Amino acid sequence: MFFDINWRGLLLPLAYVVVLGGSLYTFSTIYRKRKAMESANLAPWxxxxxxxxxxxxxxxxxxEAGSEKAPxxxxxxxxxxxxxxxxxxxxxxxxxxxxxxxxxxxxxxxxxxxxxxxxxxxxxxxxxxxxxxxxxxxxxxxxxxxxIIFQSANEIAANTNLREKLDEIQAQAEHEKEWWEKRKAGIKEDFMKELDADEKKQQEQQQTANKPSASASVASEDEPVLVDTNTPSATPSGSSKKNKKAGKK
Known part of the structure; x- marks a missing residue:
């Protein structure tokens, strides 16, 4: 069974498909070229x-110019x-x-x-x-x-990194040593100053402690001694006996 194909009716859709495919292909090629140009213009990593x-x-x-053979x-x-x-x-x-x-x-x-x-x-x-x-x-x-070339290169790179780290540590150690010497000298000066201040305080405390004792000793020498005559121990034993005899007479 044969069908009659209307080629005139299919011509428009076929033309649309061809134009659409051509435009997409052109756009993709232009886009890729533009991306390639942009990536080429980018700065290298x-x-x-x-x-x-x-x-x-x-x-x-x-x-070189003028020489027949180069070494x-x-x-x-x-x-x-x-x-x-x-x-x-x-x-x-x-x-x-x-x-x-x-x-x-x-x-x-x-x-x-x-x-x-x-x-x-x-x-x-x-x-x-x-x-x-x-x-x-x-x-x-x-x-x-x-x-094996990259194995050797890896060992060389690791050795180089280790040397660089050791050099950094040594340089840092020298710097820290200088800083510690300065710090040590400053600590020593501060310690000596504190010792001097403590000695001065102790001397001042001793001087203040000695002043009241001296004044008290002077005051005890100048004041008279008071004797209470009302107490029995203050009267002598001989005078008490004479008083008793006089009372009997």
């Missing part, structure tokens, strides 16, 4: 990679430069891992914009490419060195 630039300059060193850079120096590059990569990986949780939580709360998150994601991608490049360069310089 990290600063310039100095260790990578040094390694590349040593690896691709060209002869070849020893392989040991190139390996050391690549190892320093890996150490810097370790520091940056640690920074990314510590900042990822904070950035994601701040983005969920709305405290930061999408620009910061785009910068962070671009830094992650750049670090992934950097790690692959370092492994490839290590394997090119020495067989199977790419498997």
């Amino acid at each position: 990290f600063g310039p990679h100095l260790q990578r630039d040094i390694y590349l300059s040593l690896l691709h060193m060209e002869p 070849k850079v020893p392989d040991s120096i190139i390996r050391a430069a690549l190892l320093r590059r890996a150490v810097e990569d370790i520091h940056r990986i640690i920074q990314i891992r510590t900042a990822k949780a904070a950035c994601s939580s701040l983005l969920q709360r709305g405290s930061v914009g999408d620009d910061l998150w785009q910068r962070f994601q671009r830094a992650e991608k750049e670090m992934e490419e950097e790690l692959r490049d370092v492994v490839m360069e290590a394997n090119a310089l020495a067989p199977n060195w790419g498997q």
